[in-house]
Amino acid sequence: MSDPATIDDLPTPSLVVERTVFDANVAAMAAARPGAELRPHVKAFKSTALVKELAAAGHSNFCAATVREVEGMAKAGLGTDLLLANQSLDVRRLGALTDDGHRITVAIDSAETIAAAVYGGVTEVLVDVNVGMPRCGCSPDDAGRLADAARAVGLTVRGVMGYEGHLMMASADKKAGAVEASMAELLRAAEAVGGDVISAGGTGTYAANTWATEIQAGSYCLLDTDYAKLDSPFEIAITVLATVISVNAAGWAVADAGLKAFGMDHGDPTWPDGDLFFCSDEHTTLVNPDGQLRVGDRVRMQPGHLDPTIARHEQMWVVDGESVIDRWAVDLRHW
Amino acid sequence: MSDPATIDDLPTPSLVVERTVFDANVAAMAAARPGAELRPHVKAFKSTALVKELAAAGHSNFCAATVREVEGMAKAGLGTDLLLANQSLDVRRLGALTDDGHRITVAIDSAETIAAAVYGGVTEVLVDVNVGMPRCGCSPDDAGRLADAARAVGLTVRGVMGYEGHLMMASADKKAGAVEASMAELLRAAEAVGGDVISAGGTGTYAANTWATEIQAGSYCLLDTDYAKLDSPFEIAITVLATVISVNAAGWAVADAGLKAFGMDHGDPTWPDGDLFFCSDEHTTLVNPDGQLRVGDRVRMQPGHLDPTIARHEQMWVVDGESVIDRWAVDLRHW
Incomplete structure (x- = not known):
């Protein structure tokens, strides 16, 4: 395929990013959380090309959810300060990167993950603390003990992290108090652990969380219909472009993007120009009562x-109006 | 990574296929629908390595949902008789394959898709007929007219296809009658269209649909928890392997496979050994009341x-017991 010049040249389904909206989102966050006060989370978009835009906006420390993400970031020259904000029992590929001069920190929350860091050759860790969401992280009561255990085997403990993920979508009136209570647990752990990093938060709490030294957020760059429900300066910059491939006179039209083009755990995507009937593997059936959608239309x-x-x-595909101005590879996928 | 010898060597998350269950599924379908009575649908598994197993079981005609799937099949030497069982407005890549001696047929259901076939250089088509599911396919009343229009511009019309997808999960007592009524529409269209192909069905109706000349089924090879609800000879041959990376004394454990490792439109995956709490991007939280799951366990x-x-x-990754015996690339993904 020759390089697409306009949206009409794009194959479908395709991911399309509105450059102006993306830029506004990035600028709004960089104003609120400049430089190292934000540790953008690459798991949201898995693209080093996008990360380079964030680096241009002043952020140099990043976090990731998989070993492959960290690896890809380092290889793309973005290894100033990379945090694997997740547990892994095999970080040998990260130890190799540390040997190459990249700064890599991993989260630990157990004796086993401490042992994995040592075995993998990673020398810096954060103690991951459970701050209310039933997922990873040790009890705040155990954080100091784990830090001691990590130091005893030669690791450098940089501080703590905790993810108040259960509060991302909390209502505005309850969020501040709930985040404060959650962060009180993290601060208690931080006191026991030592170090100077208190890493927490996300797109839903970046404003409310005034206790963390750095916020782990990624969704704000492009947003989605779920985060768009929150009162925030961020807007949806990303859509899935599809072609109408079939129209039925009984009142529906079929677009060529389906379950393999969307994450469906938050329910159906949204078609802003009308009602969406249902998604199947390769298709989305749209309600088309007046026949306004025709075969060949783009949605x-x-x-x-x-x-x-x-x-x-x-x-x-990055667009400005109808023009396709860039292509960002989603190069950090898989494991 | 060196080649994994046992399941314990696999990275996580990984897809794991039980060879013996897969073989039994393939054999059961090949007994019911031998050779060309089945046109296995590659959209279900998107792997030419798997398709080669189906070819060894006697099937030589295949169908696909995307241009890329058809292209990959042809390039893998599986181009005896390939059907794009879907509409596309740009089939130029398929026309090029036809020039190379592969037999390619595409579905058409409108003047626009007929024009696309001609423009793309594809010479053989099936008329896709809507048989009750609100998706692609023309009205049975329009099928003859579309066939005439296709022939008028030089296309060879091989027959009809229709997908009774709305009946896949119908209860056994209603399925036979409902499929018969749906196929009556397709047979009516077939009479108007001519040709010798009547392609329909899927894993949920392969037994009930005795009217189609060939059945389009793919899910039967590996199955899932949804299709497993049906009374059929097929069993689940595929799982997502994950590692427990964190255990909380409050009664849960966290495995390292989440929303990016699963299709979630049918709800949460199933953990046969216990209860699953919830999935998030990189994690699945499992209920672990008695602490039986430990960090490092595989689920x-x-x-x-x-x-x-x-x-x-x-x-x-294809396994026989604990041994990893093969790797099937999922090489037909994307668009």
């Missing part, structure tokens, strides 16, 4: 959940 | 929906 649908949607695609 | 979860699950992975 753009907003994902319900950004991260698992982008992870289904090879690239994002 | 295997069954997908709710096969097709969009496999499309998230680069490969399937």
